[in-house]
Amino acid sequence: xxxxxxxxxxxxxxxxxxxxxxxxxxxxxxxxxxxxxxxxxxxxxxxxxxxxxxxxxxxxxxxxxxxxxxxxxxxxxxxxxxxxxxxxxxxxxxxxxxxxxxxxxxxxxxxxxxxxxxxxxxxxxxxxxxxxxxxxxxxxxxxxxxxxxxxxxxxxxxxxxxxxxxxxxxxxxxxxxxxxxxxxxxxxxxxxxxxxxxxxxxxxxxxxxxxxxxxxxxxxxxxxxxxxxxxxxxxxxxxxxxxxxxxxxxxxxxxxxxxxxxxxxxxxxxxxxxxxxxxxxxxxxxxxxxxxxxxxxxxxxxxxxxxxxxxxxxxxxxxxxxxxxxxxxxxxxxxxxxxxxxxxxxxxxxxxxxxxxxxxxxxxxxxxxxxxxxxxxxxxxxxxxxxxxxxxxxxxxxxxxxxxxxxxxxxxxxxxxxxxxxxxxxxxxxxxxxxxxxxxxxxxxxxxxxxxxxxxxxxxxxxxxxxxxxxxxxxxxxxxxxxxxxxxxxxxxxxxxxxxxxxxxxxxxxxxxxxxxxxxxxxxxxxxxxxxxxxxxxxxxxxxxxxxxxxxxxxxxxxxxxxxxxxxxxxxxxxxxxxxxxxxxxxxxxxxxxxxxxxxxxxxxxxxxxxxxxxxxxxxxxxxxxxxxxxxxxxxxxxxxxxxxxxxxxxxxxxxxxxxxxxxxxxxxxxxxxxxxxxxxxxxxxxxxxxxxxxxxxxxxxxxxxxxxxxxxxxxxxxxxxxxxxxxxxxxxxxxxxxxxxxxxxxxxxxxxxxxxxxxxxxxxxxxxxxxxxxxxxxxxxxxxxx
Numbered sequence: 182x183x184x185x186x187x188x189x190x191x192x193x194x195x196x197x198x199x200x201x202x203x204x205x206x207x208x209x210x211x212x213x214x215x216x217x218x219x220x221x222x223x224x225x226x227x228x229x230x231x232x233x234x235x236x237x238x239x240x241x242x243x244x245x246x247x248x249x250x251x252x253x254x255x256x257x258x259x260x261x262x263x264x265x266x267x268x269x270x271x272x273x274x275x276x277x278x279x280x281x282x283x284x285x286x287x288x289x290x291x292x293x294x295x296x297x298x299x300x301x302x303x304x305x306x307x308x309x310x311x312x313x314x315x316x317x318x319x320x321x322x323x324x325x326x327x328x329x330x331x332x333x334x335x336x337x338x339x340x341x342x343x344x345x346x347x348x349x350x351x352x353x354x355x356x357x358x359x360x361x362x363x364x365x366x367x368x369x370x371x372x373x374x375x376x377x378x379x380x381x382x383x384x385x386x387x388x389x390x391x392x393x394x395x396x397x398x399x400x401x402x403x404x405x406x407x408x409x410x411x412x413x414x415x416x417x418x419x420x421x422x423x424x425x426x427x428x429x430x431x432x433x434x435x436x437x438x439x440x441x442x443x444x445x446x447x448x449x450x451x452x453x454x455x456x457x458x459x460x461x462x463x464x465x466x467x468x469x470x471x472x473x474x475x476x477x478x479x480x481x482x483x484x485x486x487x488x489x490x491x492x493x494x495x496x497x498x499x500x501x502x503x504x505x506x507x508x509x510x511x512x513x514x515x516x517x518x519x520x521x522x523x524x525x526x527x528x529x530x531x532x533x534x535x536x537x538x539x540x541x542x543x544x545x546x547x548x549x550x551x552x553x554x555x556x557x558x559x560x561x562x563x564x565x566x567x568x569x570x571x572x573x574x575x576x577x578x579x580x581x582x583x584x585x586x587x588x589x590x591x592x593x594x595x596x597x598x599x600x601x602x603x604x605x606x607x608x609x610x611x612x613x614x615x616x617x618x619x620x621x622x623x624x625x626x627x628x629x630x631x632x633x634x635x636x637x638x639x640x641x642x643x644x645x646x647x648x649x650x651x652x653x654x655x656x657x658x659x660x661x662x663x664x665x666x667x668x669x670x671x672x673x674x675x676x677x678x679x680x681x682x683x684x685x686x687x688x689x690x691x692x693x694x695x696x697x698x699x700x701x702x703x704x705x706x707x708x709x710x711x712x713x714x715x716x717x718x719x720x721x722x723x724x725x726x727x728x729x730x731x732x733x734x735x736x737x738x739x740x741x742x743x744x745x746x747x748x749x750x751x752x753x754x755x756x757x758x759x760x761x762x763x764x765x766x767x768x769x770x771x772x773x774x775x776x777x778x779x780x781x782x783x784x785x786x787x788x789x790x791x792x793x794x795x796x797x798x799x800x801x802x803x804x805x806x807x808x809x810x811x812x813x814x815x816x817x818x819x820x821x822x823x824x825x826x827x828x829x830x831x832x833x834x835x836x837x838x839x840x841x842x843x844x845x846x847x848x849x850x851x852x853x854x855x856x857x858x859x860x861x862x863x864x865x866x867x868x869x870x871x872x873x874x875x876x877x878x879x880x881x882x883x884x885x886x887x888x889x890x891x892x893x894x895x896x897x898x899x900x901x902x903x904x905x906x907x908x909x910x911x912x913x914x915x916x917x918x919x920x921x922x923x924x925x926x927x928x929x930x931x932x933x934x935x936x937x938x939x940x941x942x943x944x945x946x947x948x949x950x951x952x953x954x955x956x957x958x959x960x961x962x963x964x965x966x967x968x
Contacts, residue, residue: 185494188828190469192900193501193665198860199466202853204505205460207553209846210455211510211546216517217544217924219538221441221517224525227534228358228437228604236263237355238397239406241431242413243269245421245751246392255396260404265298271810271816274341274374275336278327280803282810284817285374285763288395289383298397299356299571301377303531306331311852312383314347319374322530324351324361326371333378337477338810339386340659353379353530354583356397358435360530362817366526369827372820378922414553423686423750430697437529439919446916451843454623456553458850459506462857463499468613469861471495482570492566496944499558500551507550513545514538515720515840517676560863599764599882602869603889606862609678613861620854620938622808622905624847625940629906630913631843631933637914638832640927641768646825649769652680652794654805655819660701664788672807674800680709681790683780689729690736690746697750698733699772702780709794712717712774715925722776726762731923732771734764747783753782766921847936855944859891859951888948895944899937904937910928 193200231237247266254519255264268289290296292311301318310317318328329335335346352373374647382439389753396417399408406427413425481491518536526534538546595603607614656670663680673681683702694894702723703712712720712728720728727747729739740747741763746945749755765774773849781787797805863870873883907928914924 185481185660189494189497191348196466196470196498197859199462200502200505202508203466203502203554205849205885206414206455206462206853207459207550208509208513209548209849210452210553211507212461212513212517213455213846214448214452214540215510215514215538215546216453216521217444218247218542219518220521220525220536221444222449222539222542223534223536224437224444224529225441226702227531228768231302231358231531232355235302235355236298236433237297237399238265238401238426238428240299240398240410240413240427242398242417243423244394244395244396244417246389246394246403247417249391249393251416251420252393253415254397255398255413257803258409258416260406260409260534261398261412262401262404263297263399265296265397267395267397268380268387268393268394270340270383270387270391272340272376273338273375273660273812273818274814275338275810276327279371281372281820281823282815283372283374284819285376287376287378287383289380290377292380298399298543299354299935301352301354302533303350303352305346305537309377309379311381313347313380314379314385315345315347316379317346318350318352318377320357320360320376320530321347321351321353321741322368322370323374323807324348334840337376338390338812339383339892342386344386346376346384350749353532355433356431356532357433358529361432361630362574364820365819365899367824367828367831369824372823372827383558395814401896412885412905418754421751422489424688425609426697436573437904439675440525440529440576441459441770442919443917445635445913446913450913450916451627452549454627455850456549458620458623458854460553460557461620462853463502463554464561465613465857465861467495467499467558467561468564470498471561471746478565478568479570491841492562495565496555499554499562503550503554503756504610504721507547508545508556510550511538511543515628534843552957589669596907599878600889601885602886603893606890606891612856614897617854617858618894619901620899621895621940621944622902624943625898625936626843626906627847627850628847628936628940629902629911631840632929632936633845633910633913633927635832635840636927636932637924638931640925641922642825642829645769646821648717649711649721650709651796652822653797653821654795655710655792655821656795656809656815657792657819659816661786661789661791663821666790667793670793670795673795674804675798676805677796677798678709678796680704681777681791682710683777683789683792684791685748685780685784688748688750689733689737692749693744694737696733696736699725700747700780701774701884702777703774704777707794709796712765712828713768715768715923720765720767720774723762724776725779726760726775728763728765728774729763729770730773731766733773734761740764740845747782753785757783759783766923768925844939847940851940852947855891855895855947856951858894859887859948862887884952887952888945891948892941895941902937902940903933906933 183790217505220845246627249266252264255261255266256892268287270287272285274285275285277375289310303318304321305324306318309318316643317335319560320334323329329348329351331348331350333348335348337344337346355373355912359368359375360370360375361368365373365831377929396413398405398409398413410425410427414422417425429438441912478491482488515536522534522536614899650707661683667679667681685700685702686697686701688697691697703710705722712722714720722728727745730738733742739761743760743761744758745761747757759775777790778787781789783791809815870886873886874880911926914926918924
């Protein structure tokens with residue numbers, strides 16, 4: 182072994198405690214990086230593979246009714262590879278294990294063979310027999326939530342008729358990777374089912390014999406999606422088509438795309454904190470080693486070692502830190518990634534979703550690791566290479582504690598001797614003090630950011646369910662009906678208050694921009710379902726014109742006062758020009774809003790509604806749900822308390838685990854910074870501390886000098902930590918906001934208090950661990966050491 186290699190190993194062993202802190206901090210940052218990048222790649226790869234294997238649709242279209250003879254016409258459209266015409270509808274299920282009626286989406290299966298578009302992945306049982314119209318498949322999430330198996334019966338109300346169905350198999354579909362009921366933003370697997378049945382059975386139930394009301398289309402590779410869309414629309418528009426939509430408007434793929442985007446943001450944000458702190462720790466450690474080895478560096482150069490050889494010798498230490506951090510990061514990132522994959526499997530229903538870190542992901546992690554270690558060591562290594570032999574062999578210049586000016590001396594004179602030692606060291610070594618305070622401040626900032634997400638989600642849920650949705654039940658009709666249906670709804674058991682609403686699928690156009698979205702008609706003076714802005718004000722429907730949500734206005738590049746075109750996508754396809762009354766900022770949704778009366782007049786259907794919001798008498802809940810199961814005209818019934826309970830349960834389980842993980846990472850960061858700084862302080866002050874002991878100072882007083890410096894720096898980091906953490910939290914809410922969710926920044930005093938107290942406790946524990954070395958000081962040996 183070469184002499185410098187043997188010295189390198191001795192140096193690493195002597196620095197093993199510093200190395201442990203660096204490796205842990207570096208490993209945490211790389212673990213988040215590997216998890217986020219690897220999970221994003223795994224999710225995208227799984228999605229693309231699943232879509233390809235099961236022929237995921239590129240276009241989807243729903244309509245009122247079209248004859249089957251149009252299927253060949255659509256297949257001959259330019260760029261179309263396959264067309265699957267279907268019968269689709271909604272139903273209510275009456276299940277003995279669920280008190281409330283359950284909504285279901287019904288989709289027909291082809292008469293022969295498998296679906297050519299949106300094929301199914303059977304996970305249990307068998308395919309339905311076309312000769313038995315009662316046989317059906319259900320989606321896996323629903324079957325798992327209610328413990329249904331092949332052979333289980335289902336009582337359904339199909340288009341006003343009760344029918345007993347029998348489950349023959351359980352399946353997944355690329356069309357329903359993320360499954361939500363109509364009008365719901367989050368999945369409730371026990372409250373919504375997807376059921377696939379024979380074509381003839383659904384044709385009989387919905388009076389669609391020889392016809393279809395739904396189609397999914399797969400395009401050929403390289404096809405012009407706009408040309409294909411125009412051809413499909415030209416064919417189906419006379420039959421009440423709402424217009425073909427691409428994958429970007431399909432709910433399941435839309436949520437998946439947003440999740441992929443957020444993973445990319447996470448991969449570029451959180452790891453940066455840890456990599457910066459790891460670079461600081463490397464800088465502190467290497468700077469301390471080179472400062473204590475001035476004489477050795479001088480001797481090595483005197484014996485003929487070149488500047489490059491000296492620089493490489495010390496750079497190797499940083500590379501070893503980077504290698505060990507990379508190993509720790511790969512191990513932790515793999516475990517973390519598998520945990521996140523398990524969480525995703527509860528929401529996204531793929532046949533198989535496994536986390537894997539690809540070679541490019543590992544190369545990226547290695548580059549980040551060595552970059553952090555290299556940048557941290559650069560200044561210290563360059564200083565060692567430039568140090569002349571004669572200067573290196575001379576004792577270092579003593580620290581000048583006379584700096585600071587009159588104000589400093591005036592303040593210092595008012596302190597006791599031990600506190601003056603602490604203050605003078607901070608002032609004498611400002612760079613080291615700043616880096617230590619910065620590292621601790623970043624740890625606090627990470628906790629502030631991670632604590633802000635639970636506060637923001639809790640706030641959003643409180644607003645959504647406490648202020649905006651104050652109804653008990655939302656009833657959605659299978660078809661828009663005259664307002665007279667409200668009298669029938671009012672006569673349901675336990676109904677106290679009823680408020681109507683209307684929803685129309687429309688296309689908004691301005692200049693060359695066109696966006697398809699929902700247009701809500703809100704009842705004037707509504708008290709159950711209200712539109713709430715970010716400032717918690719109640720936004721009344723405009724007396725004239727239309728409110729646009731900010732995401733929709735951004736897509737249209739529309740401002741208040743602009744004229745936009747609204748085109749109805751179903752029915753008579755009414756076109757009208759309306760004025761933008763204003764831009765609003767709801768926290769959930771990216772829709773547009775009008776008064777109920779104005780919307781009905783605009784669509785030339787006065788008095789027609791899509792559903793109603795209900796307030797119930799709790800004592801009549803059982804009677805209400807029992808009657809509701811017998812109501813044929815409903816597409817769905819959403820019970821707000823059940824939705825809120827499900828959302829809060831999922832949030833508490835998963836967000837709590839994520840917060841615990843990031844709290845652990847922040848503790849490692851704060852502890853690593855404090856431990857490294859305390860070790861450096863102890864190494865530099867061994868003689869001073871031993872002198873204090875010889876002069877009669879107690880161990881507690883000597884420990885005060887050591888621990889006090891670290892705690893003062895931690896306290897000095899608080900203003901930066903609070904300001905930087907708040908800024909990052911606000912920025913993160915902006916980055917993670919999507920079309921469907923606009924996360925507000927919420928100042929949570931309890932979260933800030935936890936972030937500060939938790940980090941300071943970690944710093945104190947790390948300092949106390951180092952403080953044990955004070956008791957083991959060899960006072961005689963230290964005092965005999967020459968300067």
